[in-house]
Amino acid sequence: MIQELKRTPRSAVPAAAHATGAQIFFGALLVALLALAGCSSLPTTVTRTASEAILDTAQTRLGLAASAQLAAHPGASGFSPLSQGTDALVARVALVRAAQRTLDVQYYDFHADAVGAALLNELVTAADRGVRVRLLIDDLHTKGRDEMLSAVDSHANLEVRLFNPFVHRRARWLDFLGSFSRVNRRMHNKSLTADSQVTIVGGRNIGDEYFSAPAALEFSDFDVMAIGPVVPEVSAEFDRYWNSDVVFPLASIVDAKTYAHADLPQARLTLNEQLQALRATPYATALASADLVRSLQQRNVTMYWGHATLISDQPNKVTSPPEDNSTHAMPKLAARLDQAEHELILVSPYFVPGKKGTRWLQGIAQRGVTVKVLTNSFAAIDVPGVAAAYSRYRKELVSAGVELYELKPSIAGDRKHKHTSSSKSAKSSLHAKSYMVDARTVFVGSMNLDPRSASLNTEMGLIIDSDAMCVALREELLKRLPEDAYHVQLDSSAAGNGNLVWVTRDNGRDVRYTSEPDLSAWNSFTRMLQRLLPIEKQL
Numbered sequence: 001m002i003q004e005l006k007r008t009p010r011s012a013v014p015a016a017a018h019a020t021g022a023q024i025f026f027g028a029l030l031v032a033l034l035a036l037a038g039c040s041s042l043p044t045t046v047t048r049t050a051s052e053a054i055l056d057t058a059q060t061r062l063g064l065a066a067s068a069q070l071a072a073h074p075g076a077s078g079f080s081p082l083s084q085g086t087d088a089l090v091a092r093v094a095l096v097r098a099a100q101r102t103l104d105v106q107y108y109d110f111h112a113d114a115v116g117a118a119l120l121n122e123l124v125t126a127a128d129r130g131v132r133v134r135l136l137i138d139d140l141h142t143k144g145r146d147e148m149l150s151a152v153d154s155h156a157n158l159e160v161r162l163f164n165p166f167v168h169r170r171a172r173w174l175d176f177l178g179s180f181s182r183v184n185r186r187m188h189n190k191s192l193t194a195d196s197q198v199t200i201v202g203g204r205n206i207g208d209e210y211f212s213a214p215a216a217l218e219f220s221d222f223d224v225m226a227i228g229p230v231v232p233e234v235s236a237e238f239d240r241y242w243n244s245d246v247v248f249p250l251a252s253i254v255d256a257k258t259y260a261h262a263d264l265p266q267a268r269l270t271l272n273e274q275l276q277a278l279r280a281t282p283y284a285t286a287l288a289s290a291d292l293v294r295s296l297q298q299r300n301v302t303m304y305w306g307h308a309t310l311i312s313d314q315p316n317k318v319t320s321p322p323e324d325n326s327t328h329a330m331p332k333l334a335a336r337l338d339q340a341e342h343e344l345i346l347v348s349p350y351f352v353p354g355k356k357g358t359r360w361l362q363g364i365a366q367r368g369v370t371v372k373v374l375t376n377s378f379a380a381i382d383v384p385g386v387a388a389a390y391s392r393y394r395k396e397l398v399s400a401g402v403e404l405y406e407l408k409p410s411i412a413g414d415r416k417h418k419h420t421s422s423s424k425s426a427k428s429s430l431h432a433k434s435y436m437v438d439a440r441t442v443f444v445g446s447m448n449l450d451p452r453s454a455s456l457n458t459e460m461g462l463i464i465d466s467d468a469m470c471v472a473l474r475e476e477l478l479k480r481l482p483e484d485a486y487h488v489q490l491d492s493s494a495a496g497n498g499n500l501v502w503v504t505r506d507n508g509r510d511v512r513y514t515s516e517p518d519l520s521a522w523n524s525f526t527r528m529l530q531r532l533l534p535i536e537k538q539l
Contacts, residue, residue, distance in 0.1 A: 042167060046252045050243045053235035054102040054132065055196050061098050062197040066227040069303065077228030078303040079469055083476075085212030086290035088204055089115060091225050094296060095194040096122040099131050104193045104238045106136045108186065108446070111207035112145055113215075114283075117274035119206055120152065124268065127157035136242055138187040139165040139253075143172060150259045151267035153250045160250040161242060163187040164318055169255060184538070185318030188446045188457040189241070191234055199234045200225050201310075201462050202444050203433045210431065213283050217382060219431035220407070222347075224444050226308065230462060233310040237460060244315035306466025311445075313458040322455035322537075329461075330454045333435070333443060334360075336463055340437045343370045345474065349430040351375035352389045352450040352539050353397070362400040370403070374477070376430045377406035377486055378527070379518035386450065386539050388530035395500060398490055405485040408504070409518065433461070439470045451537045486517060 057063045069078055082088040096103060096119070103126055110116055127133045135152075139162040142149065146169055153160040166183060168174040175183045193199040202223025204210040209217045226234075241247060251259050278284055287293070295301045314327040325331055337344060344364060351373060353361060365371045378387045398404055407430045435443040445461015447453045481487070486502040491514065502513040519527075 042165065042248070043252050046248060048243065048247075048249060051134065052239050053104065053193075053196050053232070055232065055235070057101050057195040057197055060100045060195045060197065062095070062100075062195045066197045070228055073228075073305045075229070075307075076305045077226055077230040077308050077464075078305055079308070079464060079466060080225040080301055080303050081469065081473065082200070082202065082223040082225060082292075084291060085210065085218075085221070086287050087292040088200075088202075088221070088223050089119075089211040089213075090287060090290045090292045090296075091200060091223075092119060092192055093122055094292075095192065095198055095200070095225075096126050099126055099194040101131060101195050103131055103133045103195075104136075104191070104235060104242075105134065106187075106189050106191045106238055106241065107206050108138045108188045108190060109141045109205035109207060110135075110137050111141070111205070112148070113208045113213075114274060114278045114281075115208045115211050115213050116206050117271050118278055120148075121271040121275050123158065124152055124155060124271065127155045130157060133158040134238070134242060135160045136163065136187075136238070136247065137161075138163045140183075140186050143170075146254045146258050147262070148267055148270070149250055150254050150262035151264045154262045154264050161247050162250060162253055163241070163315075164246050165248050165253045167253075169253075169258075182318075184456065186457045187241070187315075187318070188453065189237075189312065189460040190446050191238065191460065193231065193234055193238065196235050197231060198225060198227050199231050201234060201460070203431050203446060212286070214281070214426075216426060217429055218426040219429055222432035222434055222444060224462065224464070226462065227303075230308040230310060233308075237310055237312045240312075241315050241458075246315050246318055304466045304469035304472070306464055306469065308462045308464040310460065310462055311443075312460035315458060317458050318456075325455075328454065329447065329459055333447065333461075333463070336441065336443070337435055337437060338364070339441075340364060340369045342438050343372070343436075344438075345372045345374075345434075345436040345477070346449060347374045347430070347432055347434040347477070348449040349376050349381070349432070350383065350386045350448040350450045350452075350539070352386060352536060353393050354451060354536065355393075357449065358393045358396055361397060361402055365401040371401070372403045372405065373397070374405045374407065374430065374481070374485060377408060377518070378516060378523065379409040380407045380427070380429045382429050383539070384523075384527065385530050385533075385535065388527040389536045389539050391527065392531055394488060395490075398488055398500065404488040405481055406488060406502070407485050434473070436470055436474060439474050440467050441465050442470050442473065450539055452539055455537070486513070 058067065082091055103123065105123065123133050123135065135158065142162065149160050152158055164183065164185060164187065166172045166175045190204060191199055191201045200223050204221045204223055209215040209219050210221055212218060311329040311332045313329045317327040320327050361371055375390065376387065381387045394404060407428065409427050433445055433447055441463065443461050443463050445459065447459040447461055453459050482505040486504045489501050489503055491499045491501045502517055504511050
């Protein structure tokens with residue numbers, strides 16, 4: 001043994017020492033990072049001034065306008081679908097400008113782009129004229145915006161609160177490192193309610209791509225504007241979130257120095273500059289000529305009548321174990337969808353049914369119900385991991401008789417750009433979440449049919465019973481499907497071997513693909529790798 005040690009080259013000893021030193025260094029660095037990530041936590045003593053929806057608004061402009069229509073439909077609610085992006089933005093701006101008492105605004109994502117700046121400017125202007133504005137935003141996408149949000153929060157009539165905020169405002173990755181199980185749970189809800197009289201609920205966040213403004217990605221999305229008895233339900237849902245323990249006043253989270261230097265006059269100038277730049281674009285012209293503008297001017301906004309129920313996850317869903325569905329809205333939605341007797345139409349951009357959901361859809365199809373599913377194609381989706389997970393269940397669903405449709409990355413040009421100035425080169429992606437039962441009941445909201453919506457994030461939406469609206473929405477969807485989507489089918493040819501084919505219509509002629517459109521060999525390889533990762537429950 002001694003002789004062996006003597007024969008050990010001297011150079012080997014320093015190399016081993018360096019290796020050990022490197023291990024010690026990186027180990028110490030990891031410990032330091034973990035300590036840094038865990039050294040801060042959310043404040044435990046927070047003053048949350050409770051507030052409730054203002055309901056005595058019958059004599060406001062919106063209240064009087066709504067009552068005139070509601071009188072002819074006692075007990076019912078009225079619904080105006082918002083399919084076009086320009087109409088959806090016009091509706092929001094019109095409601096904010098018409099509000100006299102209160103505005104409750106709740107969104108997962110509120111961008112700092114042209115549309116985001118325009119709407120934030122409208123909210124500040126409403127606060128200037130005495131309207132109480134409550135702005136609730138999920139904190140996931142607010143990085144770099146503490147100064148602007150602090151400035152508008154300093155307004156006497158406008159308060160900003162953050163859902164499940166990040167402790168480390170600039171190095172948010174530290175929260176993911178030290179508190180992943182917490183910051184992985186987000187508020188995906190989306191609503192805007194004016195004077196507790198009119199509300200907009202649906203799939204849109206606030207940002208250029210959701211409203212047909214020029215952007216590299218253009219989402220096909222859907223909201224409804226509603227009046228009547230369902231509006232107080234939305235207001236109550238907002239209150240439940242606004243006053244919950246997982247929502248923090250902005251001033252309790254933002255660095256004290258940052259908040260102390262909040263500059264509302266400068267924020268007004270910045271927002272106004274962005275607004276002036278927007279007004280000089282063709283998109284502003286498209287907004288001025290939107291269908292809804294003409295309808296508002298002529299006082300003939302399309303309104304369907306029926307009854308609705310709000311379903312929403314409880315705010316403490318994000319602090320409860322994901323498998324505890326006592327706080328979840330998904331079981332309520334599934335129960336309504338399971339009532340389908342003739343037809344079930346599911347529109348979900350992120351569609352990951354899992355084994356349980358696949359068996360559920362197979363069971364519905366096997367009892368004679370026609371099941372149609374519209375989701376994103378691989379080329380259209382903005383989250384490739386979701387497409388990878390979805391592809392795992394595709395053949396099994398088609399074999400059971402489920403009709404699968406995948407949106408193309410570029411939908412029919414004439415229809416897409418009829419009401420917008422967005423670039424024809426923009427990639428199209430489905431973002432609407434809408435589920436219809438027997439052309440009589442439809443869900444409109446934020447909830448995808450995927451594990452994240454079911455168990456991790458909070459969601460909300462309206463279950464609407466309105467035959468007339470459902471018939472109109474169904475007719476429009478089915479008319480678009482042949483041109484806008486690929487129909488995924490089993491290859492029935494002799495050489496098909498039960499493989500999948502993608503059938504669509506391009507410029508009036510039928511086209512058939514025997515391999516997945518726009519899926520390169522590299523994308524196929526990376527998708528295979530993604531399917532191997534144990535991340536489906538996170539999607």
